[in-house]
Amino acid sequence: MTQAAISDDTILSVRSLSVGFGRGASAVTALRDVSFSLARGRTLALVGESGSGKSVTSLALMGLLPPSGRIRSGELLFRERAGRVIDLARLDAPGFRGLRGPGISMIFQEPMSSLNPLFTIGDQIGEMLLLHEDLSATARHKRVIEMLELVEIPGAAARVDAYPHQLSGGMRQRVMIAMGLICHPALLIADEPTTALDVTIQAQILDLMRRLQKDLGMSILFITHDMGVVAEMADDVAVMYAGAVVEQAGVLALFDDTRHPYTQGLLSSIPRAGLGPDNRLVPIAGTVPSLAVLPPGCTFAPRCPHSQPACRQPVRLEEKAPGHRSACIFDMAGVA
Numbered sequence: 001m002t003q004a005a006i007s008d009d010t011i012l013s014v015r016s017l018s019v020g021f022g023r024g025a026s027a028v029t030a031l032r033d034v035s036f037s038l039a040r041g042r043t044l045a046l047v048g049e050s051g052s053g054k055s056v057t058s059l060a061l062m063g064l065l066p067p068s069g070r071i072r073s074g075e076l077l078f079r080e081r082a083g084r085v086i087d088l089a090r091l092d093a094p095g096f097r098g099l100r101g102p103g104i105s106m107i108f109q110e111p112m113s114s115l116n117p118l119f120t121i122g123d124q125i126g127e128m129l130l131l132h133e134d135l136s137a138t139a140r141h142k143r144v145i146e147m148l149e150l151v152e153i154p155g156a157a158a159r160v161d162a163y164p165h166q167l168s169g170g171m172r173q174r175v176m177i178a179m180g181l182i183c184h185p186a187l188l189i190a191d192e193p194t195t196a197l198d199v200t201i202q203a204q205i206l207d208l209m210r211r212l213q214k215d216l217g218m219s220i221l222f223i224t225h226d227m228g229v230v231a232e233m234a235d236d237v238a239v240m241y242a243g244a245v246v247e248q249a250g251v252l253a254l255f256d257d258t259r260h261p262y263t264q265g266l267l268s269s270i271p272r273a274g275l276g277p278d279n280r281l282v283p284i285a286g287t288v289p290s291l292a293v294l295p296p297g298c299t300f301a302p303r304c305p306h307s308q309p310a311c312r313q314p315v316r317l318e319e320k321a322p323g324h325r326s327a328c329i330f331d332m333a334g335v336a
C-alpha cells in the first residue's frame, strides 16, 4: 500500500503498465508501458481498434486478468473515496473483493452474458449489497427499487421481480448500470456499454450515464472504438495502438489539434453528415500488427502515410503542448 504521489484531483494514475500473456517462446506482451491518468469526476475515453489493449487494461484495473496474464511492471494508483491511495498492481485477491463494487465497478458490452438467466434482476442487483453492506432484507429491497428508479426503469417496484429474458436489450443494459452503481463506486469502467444497442437507445443510455455521473459524483473510464461516442461522452481521451498509448489529450484538443497520425486516421474514418463523392470515408490502410512480431520503433509506421526511416527508432509518449501528449517523432500539429 502506498500514499504515493498523485495529485488530489486525480482518481487514477496508470504508470508504465506492462502486461504479458503466456510463458517462454509463446509469451506475448499485450500492454507496453501504458500510462494515462483520470481526474476526479471526469470521463476518460480509452479508444482504439480491436486488439489495441483496451480490455486488458480494464481487466488489470479490476484484478480480473485471466490466469495466463500477468502484470510485469508498472503502478496502478487509485484514490478511494476516503482519500487513501492504493496500488492496484500490488493488491491481493481479498483486497480486490473488497474494492470491486464500492471502489471500482465495471459494466460490460453484452448484458445477456453478464446477467444470470435463473435469478430475478432484483436478486442480482441486491447481491452486490449483500456482499458489501450490512442491511436488512427490507432495506436492501428498497435500495434496489430506488436504484432501478434512478436508471429510469418504468414500474420499478414490479420489474424488480422480472427475469433478464423478460426485458428488452435497452432495459437489460439499464439493469447492468444499476448493478454497477448500487454500491456508489468512485470509478466506473464502462466497456463498450452501448455497442450492442440501436442508436436511439444508445443515445438514451449515454444521457443516463452522464446524468448519473453528476448525481453520484463518479469518474468514468469509458472504453470504446467509436469516435462518435468519444465526442459525446469524454472530457479526456487516451488513444491506444498495439498495446501502447499513442496520444492523450482533452477531447477538444484531440479532435481539433490531433497530434498522432493514428488518431488522425481514426478521425478521418468516422462517418460525417454531408459526405460527398470527393469526401469519402478513409479507412486506415493495413491491419494492427501481431503482438508477437511488432515492427521496430513506432508500431504504427508500416500503416502511416507520414512514415520516414527515422520512425524505426524507439519513440516515447511526450508532451507536445500543455496536457497533450503524443508518441510521434514529428510534430503533426496542423498536418492532416
Ligand SMILES: Nc1ncnc2c1ncn2[C@@H]1O[C@H](COP(=O)(O)OP(=O)(O)OP(=O)(O)O)[C@@H](O)[C@H]1O
Residues within 6 Å of the ligand: 021, 022, 028, 030, 048, 049, 050, 051, 052, 053, 054, 055, 056, 057, 066, 068, 069, 225, 291
Ligand atoms: N487471454 C489472453 N491470452 C493471450 N492474449 C490475450 C488474451 N487476452 C487478450 N490478449 C491479447 O491482448 C491484446 C489486447 O486485447 P484486448 O482484448 O485488450 O483488445 P481491445 O482493444 O479490448 O479489443 P476489442 O475492442 O476487440 O475488445 C490482443 O492482441 C489479444 O490477442
